[in-house]
Amino acid sequence: MDVPVSQRDRAGLEFLGTLQGHAGGILQPAAGARYAELVPEPPADLAARRRSVREAIGDHGPWLFDRLLTRYVAEEIYVRAIPAAERARAEIEAWLDVPADAPGSLTLDPDLVAPSYFGEGFHLTTGGWDGHDLMGVVIHDLGYRYVLMPGGVGAARAGESLTDHRTQVARQAPRRDYRRILEAGCGNGRFAEVVSAEYPGAQYVGVELSATQLQYARARCVHGGHDWELVQAAAEATGLPDASVDLVAIFTLFHEVPPKSAREVVEEMFRVLEPGGDLVIGDIAPAERNHAFRAVVLDWETEHRGEPFMRSYLQLDLPSLLTDAGFTGVEAYGLGKGDYPWIVRGHKERA
Template identity: 80%
Template structure:
C-alpha cells in the first residue's frame, strides 16, 4: 500500500536508504579494493577468509565505517518505521480490512507449532517477525521501499530491483503451464504477485509462519484481484495433500533456516509435488561461488545483522540436499552479478 507518512518520517527513512547505498556503493567497494591489493591469493575456506579480512582491514577506515553503518541502518529501520506505521495506523488498518467473502482465502492457526528457528529475530526486527501487528507494512512499505530497495541488502546491491530478482527466479521454472503453484515461506506476497503474473493459468497457494505477513498478503491479493490460498503453517509441515501441486517455488528462504530444517522443507516439497512436478529455488550463492571478500561480507551478517543461519547456509551443499530429498535432474547456477539470484532446481520423476 501507499502509506501516508509525514515529511519527517519519510526523510528519516530516505536518509537510511541513502546511507545504506553509500555504505555498499562507496565504502564497501573501497574496502574490497584494499583487500584485493593486500591479499593477492585469498583462501578458499570460509573461516580462513574471515581471518584474512580481519588481518588485512583491521585499521582500514572504509571497512570499519561500512560495518558500523550497516549495523546502524539494520537497527534503525525499525526504530523509524514502526512509529511511522503507528502514525498511519487508521489508513493501514483500513487497507488490511478486506471483505471476508473476497476471492481466495486466509487460514490462520493460533495453535501453529512454531519451530525454534522462527524465533531468531530475522533481520533484527524489533520483537521478531511478528513483533508488531503492522509488521507487514513496516517491513514492505516502509523498510523495503525507502531503505532496502535504494540502498541494497544482503546479496542485492544498491539500485538492483528486488522484484526483478523474483521475476528472474520464476522464469527459471521449466514450464509455463502449471496448474497449482505452491510457495513455501511466502511472506507478505511479493513473490506471490510475480508467480501469479508469470503463471496466470495456475492457482497459487502460499504457506507462511508469520500471521502479520499473511494478513498483509491477504490484503495484497484482494487489492490486486487475485484468489490466493494462504495458509499459516511451517514449510516443513504444510498439511497439504501429497502430490497436490505441480510447482514448488522458494525465494530466499533457506538462508533463514538451519540445515536440518532445510532438509525437512525439501522433503515436504517432494511430498506435495505430483510426479513430473518441478522445484525452483532462488537464494544466495554458496561461499565458494563468491569472491573471498564478498563471502565474508555475507558471513558477517550471521552475528551482526540478524541472519543466524547465514554461515551454515553459505557452506551448505543445497543441490546435494535437493538430490537427497529425491529430486532428479538437479541443476544449480547463478543468474546475475555475484551469482545472485542463485538457482537450484529439480524435478520429481514421473
C-alpha cells in the same frame, strides 16, 4: 499499500536508504578493492577468509564505516518505521480489513507451534517477525520501499532491483503450463505477485509462519484482484496433501533456516509435488561461488544483522539435499553479478 507518512518520517527513512546506498555502493567496494590488492590469492575456507579479511583490512576506514553504517541502518529501520506506521494506523488498518468473502483465502492456525528458529530476531526486527501487529507494512511499505530497495540489502547490491530478482527466479521453471504453484515461506506476498504475473493460469498457494505477513499478503491479494490460497504453516510441515501441486517456487527462504530444517523443507516439497512436477529455489550463492571478500560480507550478517543461519547456509550443499530427497536433473547456477540470484532446481520423476 501507499502508506501516508509525514515529510519528517519519509525524510528519516530516505536518509537511512542513502546511508545504506553509500555503505554498499561506495565504502564496501573500496574495502573490497583494498582487500584484493593486499590478498591477491585469498583462502578458500570460509573461516580462513574471515581471518584473512580481519588481518588485512581490520583497521581500514572504508571497511569499518561500511560495517558501522550497515548495522546502524538495520537497527534504525524499525526505530523509525514502527512509529511511522503507528501514525498511519487508521489508514493501514482500513487497507488490511478486506471482506471475508473476497476471492482467495487465508487460513490461520491458532494452535500452531512454530519451529524454534522462528523465534530468532530475523533482520533485527523489533520483537521478531511478529513483534508488531503492523509488521507487514513496516517491513514492505516502509523498510523496503524507502531503505532497502534504494540502498541494497544482503546479496542484493545498491542499485539492483529486488523485484527484478524475483522475476528472474520465477522464470527459471522449465514449463509455462503449471496448474497449481506452491511458495514456501511466502512472507507478505512480494514473490506471489511475480508468480501470479508469470503464470496467470495457475492457482497460487502460499505457506508462511508469520501471521502479520500473511494478513498483509491477504490484503495484497484482494486489492490486487488475485485468488491466492494463504496458509499459516511451517515450510517443513505444510499440511498440504501428497502430490497436490505441480510447481514449488521458493525465494530466499533457505538462508533463514538451520540446515536440519532446510533438509526437512526439501523433503516436504518433494512430498507435495505431483510426479512430473518441478522445484525452483532462488537464494544466495554458497561461499565457494562468492569472492572471498564478498563471502565474508555475507557471513558477517550471521552475528551482526539478524541472519543467524547465514554462516551455515553459505556452507550448505543445497543441490545434494535435493538429490537425497529424490529429485532428478538437479541443477545449480547463478543469474547475475556474484551469482545472485543463485538457482537450484530439480524435477520429480513420474512413476
